[in-house]
Amino acid sequence: MADIDPRIPVYSIGVVKDMTGLTGRQIRYYEKMELVKPARTKGNQRIYSQKDIERLNKVKELLDAGLNIAGIQEQLGKISNKNEKKEELNSSEIIDDVKVSKKKLTSLYPVSNRAELMELLSEKKENKDD
Template identity: 55%
Template sequence: MNTNIDPDLPSYSIGVAQKKTSLTARQIRYYEQEGLVKPARSDGNQRLYSKNDILELKQIKELMGQGLSLAGIKKLKKSNEK
């Protein structure tokens, strides 16, 4: 099969994101609220996550498992991007 979809092509609902990241909708929404992830919006106001966003959420989960907090991840992300 040839699924040539871009890694930034948003097509996952939060339910799929939960399954793919092992996180809860609360955590995913909170991370987005903090600006850690930037999902697209569709049908009304539904979040649409891309493969890239799913990976981003997994990265956040990994950092949390390393003893980091939202503030710590935000600071780390800021250092990486800036």
């Protein structure tokens, strides 16, 4: 649909919605809040990279952790700026363990962390693309 670069995989909002378990509106809403910054196709369709997927999952965790948009912007700004601080990870790894697939995720997979999710998503992408 929106594979512009053959090197890197890009996803439309439809697949991102399926991957993240978020609704299309939530994803667009996060973009509006500048939590994510997907590129656009010639037809103005949003195109998300794996970095965007990870960011959206991060947003999910942060929101679930009790953060508001402003707080998430700070967290995302940090990781986007440079590598994460060990002290900051202290709280991140705690929520990282048990969030992800808590209540949303309609028909996803029995994953328990993002890393595992990303692997599954990669397989799914190849499967769909094929």
